[in-house]
Amino acid sequence: MMRKWVTLLFLVGTAWPAMVEKSVSIQQLEQMLFADHGKSDEKVAERLSDVTLTERVSPIRLAKWEKEYPGSHTREALMKLADQAAFLDPPEADVLRDPPPDNETQERMLALALDYVKTAIRRLPNFYATRETTHFEDAPSQQSTSASPASFGSAVRNMRVPGLAIGRTESKPLRSTGASSVTVTYRDGGEVGVTQTDKSKTEDHPVTGLTTSGEFGPILGVVLGDAMRGQVTWARWEQGAGDPVAVFRYSVAADASNYTVRIPNESKYEEVHSAYHGEIAIDPATGSVLRLSIVAELAPPYETMRTAIAVEYAPVEIGDRTYDCPVHGVAFSKVPVPSAKAEPPDAAPEVQTQLNDVAFTHYHLFGSEARIVGDGSGTGAGSPAASGAVPAAAGTPAAVTGDSSSAPPTNQKQ
Incomplete structure (x- = not known):
C-alpha cells in the first residue's frame, strides 16, 4: 500500500524591507544580459537583482547563460531568477505548435509513464x-x-x-x-x-x-x-x-x-x-x-x-x-x-x-x-x-x- x-x-x-522588482520576459532578460556584456560580475548581478521573470527558464537556456556569464555573483543571481520562475509557464518560443495528440495517444503516454514508475x-x-x-x-x-x-x-x-x-x-x-x-x-x-x-x-x-x-x-x-x-x-x-x-x-x-x-x-x-x-x-x-x-x-x-x-x-x-x-x-x-x-x-x-x-x-x-x-x-x-x-x-x-x-x-x- x-x-x-x-x-x-x-x-x-525574520523581517526585511520591501523591494520593488521589475517583471521581465525571457527575451527581455536576454536583452539585458547582452547590454551588460563586458561589465563586471558584481555589476551584472546587481542589475539582475532588480528583476523577476514572468516565464520559466529551460535547463538548456540557463546552462547557456551560465556559460556566457561565469562570474560567481552572476551565476548565483541567474540561479535565483530561474528557481523563482520554476513554476511558471515556458516562453512561447519553447512551446511547439504541433496539434495535441488524440485521447488514445495521450492514454498510451500516461500508461508508459505509469509502467516506468512501477518498473524502472x-x-x-x-x-x-x-x-x-x-x-x-x-x-x-x-x-x-x-x-x-x-x-x-x-x-x-x-x-x-x-x-x-x-x-x-x-x-x-x-x-x-x-x-x-x-x-x-x-x-x-x-x-x-x-x-x-x-x-x-x-x-x-x-x-x-x-x-x-x-x-x-x-x-x-x-x-x-x-x-x-x-x-x-x-x-x-x-x-x-x-x-x-x-x-x-x-x-x-x-x-x-x-x-x-x-x-x-x-x-x-x-x-x-x-x-x-x-x-x-x-x-x-x-x-x-x-x-x-x-x-x-x-x-x-x-x-x-x-x-x-x-x-x-x-x-x-x-x-x-x-x-x-x-x-x-x-x-x-x-x-x-x-x-x-x-x-x-x-x-x-x-x-x-x-x-x-x-x-x-x-x-x-x-x-x-x-x-x-x-x-x-x-x-x-x-x-x-x-x-x-x-x-x-x-x-x-x-x-x-x-x-x-x-x-x-x-x-x-x-
Missing part, C-alpha cells in the same frame, strides 16, 4: 551521489530569530481567525544564506541515508528551508498514482534537448491525496491533508519523466501558506550503463513566522519566503564513476522522486519527506 508523502514545516522569524527503479544499481543545496530567504540569517515548534503554534493559531491577513505580502529580496552538500546512498532498491559535508557560508546559520527526501523512490509513485485517480489534462508540447516533450497538467483533490503537510503546533505536529496540482513532462516514446512540479493547495486556515517543489531529470552514466536520475530540484515555501518583537495576541504573523536550489551531481557506482550525458540540460528521463533540499537543521525551516511502498522509477538505457 502506498504511504502518504509528508511535508514537514519548520520556521524561523528495479534496474537501478547500488550507487551514491552528491546533493548540493543553496539556500535563499528573504532575510539575512544573522537577523533571524530561531523559532521552536511551540512558538510557531501561536502564529498558526492566528491564522484560524476567519478573513485574517497573513501579514506583509510585498516582494522582498531573496539572499543566499548558505550552501550544503550531502552524499546520498542508494542500495538494494532504496535510499539508505545521507552523509553531510557542511559548506554553509555562516556556521551559525546552516542551510534551511523546504526539504525533501526520497528522490529515488516515493515522489513519482505518489504523484502519478494520485494523478491517475484525480484529473489529468493535456497541456502542450515543449521542445526538449532533442525530441519534443509531452506536458500534462494534473490536479488531485484532498480526499484522493497521499500528500500531507505536517505543521508544528505547540509540542506536537498537526497533519493537514492537502490537495495539490502541478505538471508532469514525459518522453512520449518511453514514458520516462523529465520534469515534475508539485504545488500544495492548503485548505483554511492555512490557505495562505505556499509550498512547492520541482525536479528535473537527465540521463546519467553509472558504471557502463545510462540511467535517468534527478539532476536538479527547486523547493519553495512561503509561510508565517513568529515575529522577533512583541506583537498583540491577535496580530497577523509575518511571512517568510524560502527557496532551496538543489543539484544532484557526482553519481558513482560503488567502485566506479559516473557522469551526466550530453549537456546536462535536464531533458533526459526521470528517476524516482522529486527531492529537493538538504535535511533541515533542528529548529530551522521546512522539510518534505516522502515514502511509498510502490517505490518509483528510473529508466535504464543500454
Whole structure:
C-alpha cells in the first residue's frame, strides 16, 4: 500500500524591507544580459537583482547563460531568477505548435509513464551521489530569530481567525544564506541515508528551508498514482534537448491525496491533508519523466501558506550503463513566522519566503564513476522522486519527506 508523502514545516522569524522588482520576459532578460556584456560580475548581478521573470527558464537556456556569464555573483543571481520562475509557464518560443495528440495517444503516454514508475527503479544499481543545496530567504540569517515548534503554534493559531491577513505580502529580496552538500546512498532498491559535508557560508546559520527526501523512490509513485485517480489534462508540447516533450497538467483533490503537510503546533505536529496540482513532462516514446512540479493547495486556515517543489531529470552514466536520475530540484515555501518583537495576541504573523536550489551531481557506482550525458540540460528521463533540499537543521525551516511502498522509477538505457 502506498504511504502518504509528508511535508514537514519548520520556521524561523525574520523581517526585511520591501523591494520593488521589475517583471521581465525571457527575451527581455536576454536583452539585458547582452547590454551588460563586458561589465563586471558584481555589476551584472546587481542589475539582475532588480528583476523577476514572468516565464520559466529551460535547463538548456540557463546552462547557456551560465556559460556566457561565469562570474560567481552572476551565476548565483541567474540561479535565483530561474528557481523563482520554476513554476511558471515556458516562453512561447519553447512551446511547439504541433496539434495535441488524440485521447488514445495521450492514454498510451500516461500508461508508459505509469509502467516506468512501477518498473524502472528495479534496474537501478547500488550507487551514491552528491546533493548540493543553496539556500535563499528573504532575510539575512544573522537577523533571524530561531523559532521552536511551540512558538510557531501561536502564529498558526492566528491564522484560524476567519478573513485574517497573513501579514506583509510585498516582494522582498531573496539572499543566499548558505550552501550544503550531502552524499546520498542508494542500495538494494532504496535510499539508505545521507552523509553531510557542511559548506554553509555562516556556521551559525546552516542551510534551511523546504526539504525533501526520497528522490529515488516515493515522489513519482505518489504523484502519478494520485494523478491517475484525480484529473489529468493535456497541456502542450515543449521542445526538449532533442525530441519534443509531452506536458500534462494534473490536479488531485484532498480526499484522493497521499500528500500531507505536517505543521508544528505547540509540542506536537498537526497533519493537514492537502490537495495539490502541478505538471508532469514525459518522453512520449518511453514514458520516462523529465520534469515534475508539485504545488500544495492548503485548505483554511492555512490557505495562505505556499509550498512547492520541482525536479528535473537527465540521463546519467553509472558504471557502463545510462540511467535517468534527478539532476536538479527547486523547493519553495512561503509561510508565517513568529515575529522577533512583541506583537498583540491577535496580530497577523509575518511571512517568510524560502527557496532551496538543489543539484544532484557526482553519481558513482560503488567502485566506479559516473557522469551526466550530453549537456546536462535536464531533458533526459526521470528517476524516482522529486527531492529537493538538504535535511533541515533542528529548529530551522521546512522539510518534505516522502515514502511509498510502490517505490518509483528510473529508466535504464543500454
